[in-house]
Amino acid sequence: MNFPFFIAKRYFQAKNKKNFIHFIGSTSFVSVALSTMALLLVLSVFNGLEDLMKSLFRSFDPDIKIELVSGKSFPLDSTLIQQIESVEGVSKVVEVIEDNVLLRYRDQQMVVKLKGVSENFLQESRLEEFIEEGKLLLKEGNRNWAAIGRGIQYALSVDLSNAFYALQAFYPKHIQGSVLIPSQLYQQKDILPGAVFAIEKQFDESYAIVPLDFAIDLMDMGHQRTALEIQVAAGFPSKEVQNNLKLLVPASFQVLNSDEQHANLTKAIKIERLFVFVTFSFILVVASLNIFFTLSMLVLDKRKDMAILYVLGATPQQVKFIFLIEGMFIALLGAVIGVVAAWVISWLQQHFGLVSLGIQTSVLDAYPIKREVGDFIYTVISVIIITLLTAYRPAQLAAKTPIEKYL
Numbered sequence: 463m464n465f466p467f468f469i470a471k472r473y474f475q476a477k478n479k480k481n482f483i484h485f486i487g488s489t490s491f492v493s494v495a496l497s498t499m500a501l502l503l504v505l506s507v508f509n510g511l512e513d514l515m516k517s518l519f520r521s522f523d524p525d526i527k528i529e530l531v532s533g534k535s536f537p538l539d540s541t542l543i544q545q546i547e548s549v550e551g552v553s554k555v556v557e558v559i560e561d562n563v564l565l566r567y568r569d570q571q572m573v574v575k576l577k578g579v580s581e582n583f584l585q586e587s588r589l590e591e592f593i594e595e596g597k598l599l600l601k602e603g604n605r606n607w608a609a610i611g612r613g614i615q616y617a618l619s620v621d622l623s624n625a626f627y628a629l630q631a632f633y634p635k636h637i638q639g640s641v642l643i644p645s646q647l648y649q650q651k652d653i654l655p656g657a658v659f660a661i662e663k664q665f666d667e668s669y670a671i672v673p674l675d676f677a678i679d680l681m682d683m684g685h686q687r688t689a690l691e692i693q694v695a696a697g698f699p700s701k702e703v704q705n706n707l708k709l710l711v712p713a714s715f716q717v718l719n720s721d722e723q724h725a726n727l728t729k730a731i732k733i734e735r736l737f738v739f740v741t742f743s744f745i746l747v748v749a750s751l752n753i754f755f756t757l758s759m760l761v762l763d764k765r766k767d768m769a770i771l772y773v774l775g776a777t778p779q780q781v782k783f784i785f786l787i788e789g790m791f792i793a794l795l796g797a798v799i800g801v802v803a804a805w806v807i808s809w810l811q812q813h814f815g816l817v818s819l820g821i822q823t824s825v826l827d828a829y830p831i832k833r834e835v836g837d838f839i840y841t842v843i844s845v846i847i848i849t850l851l852t853a854y855r856p857a858q859l860a861a862k863t864p865i866e867k868y869l
Contacts, residue, residue: 466783474791491796493749498800501742510830518662524691535686551698556691559677564632567618578677596657607656613667628652750852757856768863778861789853797845
């Protein structure tokens with residue numbers, strides 16, 4: 463067995479439990495264990511929240527979205543549509559017209575985002591599972607229906623069972639010159655509410671989905687579209703399909719995947735996660751200071767032992783390694799306990815929802831958890847690095863122990 467490792471192991475397994483040094487050592491690995499566990503649990507919660515947000519966005523947003531880099535709308539090019547549909551992995555192409563409109567229902571009104579979609583929008587629609595009331599049907603014969611968010615329903619007090627009242631949509635006309643009659647300033651069309659969806663507050667309070675021809679008539683768009691939404695077929699990687707589409711569409715368009723459609727939110731989550739990791743790493747540093755004090759006192763307590771080891775032929779480098787390894791024993795024991803505890807607690811939270819969010823939501827009741835092996839690996843590496851840094855100074859002092867003074 464390696465000599466420094468053997469001596470460090472003997473010190474670590476010392477039976478004198480009443481010794482104050484061993485008490486501080488026990489406090490050290492408990493501190494490291496709690497810090498490691500807390501860091502891993504918080505990172506797992508962030509992973510769960512990020513995964514939840516992405517799944518909610520995917521239920522409403524397309525896999526890939528094509529829109530202008532600058533500008534509001536573009537003329538529809540049937541040749542471009544055919545070329546996009548011919549790309550391997552493209553399941554469907556949905557034509558979209560989206561803009562803000564004033565929506566009125568009886569005596570209530572609010573500004574919403576009206577999203578007109580082509581008929582193939584309902585094919586394999588992921589929105590179906592989030593329908594809370596009514597039926598997801600946008601067109602039946604000559605009659606148009608709207609699917610509205612739960613927030614819009616609450617704000618306007620929409621009653622789906624009352625067919626006598628329709629939603630009134632108002633959109634400003636493109637008029638040049640002065641107009642004396644106010645009604646000529648806007649276009650107005652009625653549509654019956656047919657379904658209510660509940661996904662996430664951002665969507666529920668903002669979006670009303672209508673047939674494409676209804677949006678064309680209301681906004682006088684003609685052959686103009688604001689976006690093309692692409693659904694990727696199962697088994698095909700979205701990134702590969704996105705890259706193929708970028709080669710196909712003109713430079714005036716941008717091709718966005720699901721994360722890029724909410725780039726600011728995705729970036730904010732990653733920055734918050736980074737700050738959490740840095741913050742808890744500082745807590746680990748504070749916890750590791752106990753290791754520094756433990757080793758410093760151990761060096762003072764074992765000065766005679768060090769002198770004897772030098773007489774027996776030990777080198778300063780070997781003595782230094784004894785205390786570095788001793789610090790690693792304490793840190794790794796704490797890290798292992800923290801990792802196991804975090805894994806068990808996160809598993810219990812994942813399956814039994816031990817900690818509730820404290821609010822009523824239609825999506826989940828407890829904090830979401832997603833364990834990633836990378837987080838556990840990086841945390842253990844951080845513990846090792848921090849421990850080596852805090853243990854280096856006491857180990858260096860041990861290597862400089864004067865022999866003649868303690869013999």
